[in-house]
Amino acid sequence: MSTVTNDIHHDEHHDHHDHKPSGIKRWLYTTNHKDIGTLYLWFAFIMFLIGGAMAMVIRAELFQPGLQIVDPNFFNQMTTVHGLIMVFGAVMPAFTGLANWMVPLMIGAPDMALPRMNNWSFWILPFAFLILLMSLFMEGGGPAFGWTFYAPLSTTYSNDTTALFVFSVHIMGASSIMGAINVIVTILNMRAPGMTFMKMPLFVWTWLITAFLLIAVMPVLAGAVTMVLTDKFFGTSFFDAAGGGDPVMFQHIFWFFGHPEVYIMILPAFGIVSQIVPTFSRKKLFGYSSMVYATASIALLSFIVWAHHMFTTGMPVGAELFFMFATMLISVPTGVKVFNWVATMWRGAISFEIPMMFSLAFIVLFTIGGLSGLMLAITPVDFQYHDTYFVVAHFHYVLVTGAVFSIMAATYYWLPKWTGKMFDITLAKWHFWCSLISVNLLFFPMHFVGLAGMPRRIPDYALQFADFNKWISLGGFAFGLSQLIFLALLIKACRKKGEPVSAQVWDGAEGLEWEVPSPAPYHTFETPPVVK
Amino acid sequence: MSEQQYEKYYVPDQSPWPFVGAVALFLMALGAGNFVIEMKKGTDGNGALMLLAGFVVLLVMLVGWFKNQIDESMSGMHSAQLGRSYRQGMSWFIFSEVMFFFAFFGALFYARVIAVPWLGGASNNAMTNEVLWPTFEAIWPLVETPGGTTTEAMPWTGLPLYNTIILLVSSVTAHIAHVALEKGERGKLKLFLGITILLGCTFLYLQVVEYIHAYQDMGLKLDSGIYGNTFFMLTGFHGLHVTLGTLMLIIMFGRVLKGHFSPDNQFAFQATSWYWHFVDVVWVCLFVFVYIL
Ligand code: HEM
Ligand SMILES: [Cu+2]
Numbered sequence A: 001m002s003t004v005t006n007d008i009h010h011d012e013h014h015d016h017h018d019h020k021p022s023g024i025k026r027w028l029y030t031t032n033h034k035d036i037g038t039l040y041l042w043f044a045f046i047m048f049l050i051g052g053a054m055a056m057v058i059r060a061e062l063f064q065p066g067l068q069i070v071d072p073n074f075f076n077q078m079t080t081v082h083g084l085i086m087v088f089g090a091v092m093p094a095f096t097g098l099a100n101w102m103v104p105l106m107i108g109a110p111d112m113a114l115p116r117m118n119n120w121s122f123w124i125l126p127f128a129f130l131i132l133l134m135s136l137f138m139e140g141g142g143p144a145f146g147w148t149f150y151a152p153l154s155t156t157y158s159n160d161t162t163a164l165f166v167f168s169v170h171i172m173g174a175s176s177i178m179g180a181i182n183v184i185v186t187i188l189n190m191r192a193p194g195m196t197f198m199k200m201p202l203f204v205w206t207w208l209i210t211a212f213l214l215i216a217v218m219p220v221l222a223g224a225v226t227m228v229l230t231d232k233f234f235g236t237s238f239f240d241a242a243g244g245g246d247p248v249m250f251q252h253i254f255w256f257f258g259h260p261e262v263y264i265m266i267l268p269a270f271g272i273v274s275q276i277v278p279t280f281s282r283k284k285l286f287g288y289s290s291m292v293y294a295t296a297s298i299a300l301l302s303f304i305v306w307a308h309h310m311f312t313t314g315m316p317v318g319a320e321l322f323f324m325f326a327t328m329l330i331s332v333p334t335g336v337k338v339f340n341w342v343a344t345m346w347r348g349a350i351s352f353e354i355p356m357m358f359s360l361a362f363i364v365l366f367t368i369g370g371l372s373g374l375m376l377a378i379t380p381v382d383f384q385y386h387d388t389y390f391v392v393a394h395f396h397y398v399l400v401t402g403a404v405f406s407i408m409a410a411t412y413y414w415l416p417k418w419t420g421k422m423f424d425i426t427l428a429k430w431h432f433w434c435s436l437i438s439v440n441l442l443f444f445p446m447h448f449v450g451l452a453g454m455p456r457r458i459p460d461y462a463l464q465f466a467d468f469n470k471w472i473s474l475g476g477f478a479f480g481l482s483q484l485i486f487l488a489l490l491i492k493a494c495r496k497k498g499e500p501v502s503a504q505v506w507d508g509a510e511g512l513e514w515e516v517p518s519p520a521p522y523h524t525f526e527t528p529p530v531v532k
Numbered sequence B: 001m002s003e004q005q006y007e008k009y010y011v012p013d014q015s016p017w018p019f020v021g022a023v024a025l026f027l028m029a030l031g032a033g034n035f036v037i038e039m040k041k042g043t044d045g046n047g048a049l050m051l052l053a054g055f056v057v058l059l060v061m062l063v064g065w066f067k068n069q070i071d072e073s074m075s076g077m078h079s080a081q082l083g084r085s086y087r088q089g090m091s092w093f094i095f096s097e098v099m100f101f102f103a104f105f106g107a108l109f110y111a112r113v114i115a116v117p118w119l120g121g122a123s124n125n126a127m128t129n130e131v132l133w134p135t136f137e138a139i140w141p142l143v144e145t146p147g148g149t150t151t152e153a154m155p156w157t158g159l160p161l162y163n164t165i166i167l168l169v170s171s172v173t174a175h176i177a178h179v180a181l182e183k184g185e186r187g188k189l190k191l192f193l194g195i196t197i198l199l200g201c202t203f204l205y206l207q208v209v210e211y212i213h214a215y216q217d218m219g220l221k222l223d224s225g226i227y228g229n230t231f232f233m234l235t236g237f238h239g240l241h242v243t244l245g246t247l248m249l250i251i252m253f254g255r256v257l258k259g260h261f262s263p264d265n266q267f268a269f270q271a272t273s274w275y276w277h278f279v280d281v282v283w284v285c286l287f288v289f290v291y292i293l
Helices: A024-028 A033-062 A072-107 A115-136 A162-189 A202-233 A247-264 A267-281 A288-304 A317-345 A354-377 A379-385 A389-419 A425-451 A463-494 B017-041 B047-074 B080-119 B126-132 B159-183 B186-218 B225-257 B267-292
Strands: none
Touching: A024 A033, A033 A072, A033 A115, A033 A389, A033 A463, A072 A115, A072 A162, A072 A202, A072 A267, A072 A389, A115 A162, A115 B017, A162 A202, A162 B017, A162 B080, A202 A247, A202 A267, A202 A288, A202 B017, A202 B080, A202 B225, A247 A288, A247 A389, A247 B080, A267 A288, A267 A317, A267 A354, A267 A389, A288 A317, A317 A354, A317 A379, A354 A379, A354 A389, A354 A425, A379 A425, A389 A425, A389 A463, A425 A463, B017 B047, B047 B267, B080 B126, B080 B225, B080 B267, B159 B186, B159 B225, B159 B267, B186 B225, B225 B267
């Protein structure tokens, strides 16, 4: 996509530039985008394991019908905190970490635009989750109202630690907003000479648009939790009809944030796949500009579809229809993307390295999630599917085999650039195949039990669902264990084991990030490259 | 590259302040959470103390961070490109603030246009009204809630009108001060910046008077139903922003007295002035939608 005229050898000559500060202070006080990217990624992975452990509790309880292991209130806390951690603690920080590492390298910038704020936006995150996790051990337990914290569950019927939930969400929001401001300003202001908008790699494009979505909707989430706080503790009645408010209003405000939020978690994934597929197909991306326009239209449409989460809540028929058609419209640009990825591979010289395997799995499995989304978008049938395991299947296909698989693909793709060494390919293959098989065993049968009427967020179920649930739980445990392979691989990679790699790493790879040596020096592009 | 001149982008060294700031937010959030819980239960605890400690640490952090920042700026380490980063960053921050207010305006519009009329039986909700609160009448301002809480509506004349005029004038004086800075007229700059600060303080003072009047004489409170909720949340968050803006203006005044800022090194001043204009625009929306309509 772009070539570099002046070389980057500059960096290698100045050894003092590459001097890294050492000790714990390096990480606490750092202003370096690569350090901060690493912090974000490790944080996200640890949260992924913690949230995963909670999922294991959920699946253990659902292994058999009846109440066996945990009490229902604790079960509710597990589903709630699992969701919150995966969304705000795992997927979003992982993408921010990737943006930190890669955006400056891809656009030829010396660092992120606002390096100190970058540090701040990272370090407030662990504290936010510390508060959330602490609430689990306090009197009454943690939040138990679902990650969507619908009123009145989160107001009238919640326990007092809701206050801690509210403030920790405030901090998460502040972190996301600052992270997004940094990304957007970096992209708008720090591109190397010649890096015009339509030359930007798609990962950069998708993140630019994601950052805009984040800045637009995270404050709305902050508003929603604030209203929950005042309703619960200060006598307001935003969500209480007796005072002239409306619990349905909560859902409107929440999903006005919530639907763009799901695109926040998938647009960077689209960007990643759009980087990886061309590399291993040894072809240029098919339809670059249509990819850009598709991303932008998905983002804009995402502001006018929120109420497809509320078809059964109660709305005028006209509104139900509007939100149904608007939602279906989104599948057009999404379809454009899938088409372009397939067309990129068409007649390419494809090789099946690990990042490509994850990307291929992404394309197929994400599409399954998109198709079940289309089914859910049909108002009359959503009356049947809503709040069943079918919805759980839908969003896990788009989020686990979608967002999470793309993060894994990205990690494998760029890991050699970060460490300078090839990762352990045998372990990676084990990780891929174990994850792929178990994830489908885990989530595919959920479609069936959902269609048959098994409700979500309930610790018990009718006997007829027992067989499927047994397999689902086994798939869940297997998927959980498979991630330990990934952990082993990452630890090995961080200890710099493995074969050294070249600057280009993958032989079809193009772009500025592959022009700097592997491992990428501590400071890169202090002199901007010129992009032709 | 050769013919193209560029200034090196300043990437700061390690800094302890962001981490200190993270600790501050941690203490504040944990403290505020515990404080609220203790308040509801009526028990004693150290929530308030923790919140206070968080504020102190935050203050230390702000002083340290900004001092650092100002020193760098004064010693000319900031390139034009860095200046653009700051300006763009500030603009996006203000956009995020706009969206925060949007959530509360959204709640106001939803309540007025949908929730309250439906409770009164509008659209196809006759039975809602009949079954739940048959005597409830949907009017705005909602001086009697379905549950029976009564209150009084705040008129737009009097204090709110004065406050609108005050803020609008202060936007003009802030602008004049900014123009004076760009022209290097330091005397005029000090005068009009000073006037802006005074106007901001007057606004805040009148707002407090209005709140006291509402609570003591009108029975209009935060918990008097959706009218009081939206009234106090919107004006309250706006008041907090005016307070912050006034503090920023005061700091700018101090820096102007020390001789800081020049036509091409004035990011902090510009950011403050943008913030001030933003706060004014929010007020105008408030005045129209909360008070008049
Ligand atoms: C073709 C695109 C998509 C369509 C048409 C679609 C449609 C829907 C609909 C109608 C629902 C509500 C179902 C119900 O509660 O009854 C839903 C739920 C959900 N979707 Fe999608 N979706 C799409 C893509 C995505 C993507 C890309 C993501 C995230 C990466 C996502 C994440 C979710 C989540 C998390 C929920 C459940 C929220 C909850 O109730 O907790 N969806 N989707
Ligand atoms: Cu949605």
